[in-house]
Amino acid sequence: MNQTSYIGRFAPSPSGPLHMGSLVTALGSFLQAKVNNGKWLLRIDDIDPPRIMAGAIESIQVTLKAHGLIWDDDVILQSQNSQYYEHILSQLSRQNLLYPCECTRAQIKAIGEFYSGTCRDKKQIQAPYSLRIKNQFNISQINDVRLGQLEVNSNATQEDFIVRRKDGLYAYHLASVADDINLGVTEIVRGEDLITATACQWALFKTLGKALPQCLHLPLVRSADGRKFSKQNHAPALNLNKTEENLIVALDHLNLPVPKHIPQQTQAILDWAIQAWADSTP
């Protein structure tokens, strides 16, 4: 096995400062890359300008560095990659796998929970439209490095999902898969809330004739009332004066309780964590 071939990434969206949930994902993907002697890339998913919070791109980098999570190579900004997304879209278009869809969210909801392909055979499109992919794959299982074989809701994953939005912005699945291909990412480490997204993205990898990366889904950090810790739920930003404590809490979420004798210092904690992660993964 070529030990340097592993490429992982952490891909936050700059819609706010990093919180404990994002630290767990960052740390999990960092540890996987280190244990596999691989590269750990930082990709900022800034394809949705209205959702970008001023200063967040810088604050993400400052926060990661403060926690000793130093990425390899230059930071990648998705906003710089439109050319490659267009290239992927034109490949799909040449394969006759895209079609315009003018349905509104309300119209889709009125028919059912998932998009049923209403516009696939429409001859004329009048309203503003998004582009959907003719999804030829029905991904009902994915193989997770940590969780093993996972069943996914195939109603959600066989849907003709959007690759370019009505407002002209590139959709998350398209940009994410395009960049994972372009960067040669070999393993995607992300939160368990994205298992369905992974399955949709697997369909896109397959459509494009690309090998599937490996995937590892990390446990979600939940608030006291059981909701996912997220920017939408106003999860507090990480306190940069408490980086050691933050790492210890994040490692707890990853099932790696830091022993008392480990010095309360970021590098010492990370060094211990890399070893402990290596020992705990199959």
Ligand SMILES: [Zn+2]
């Ligand atoms: Zn439609």
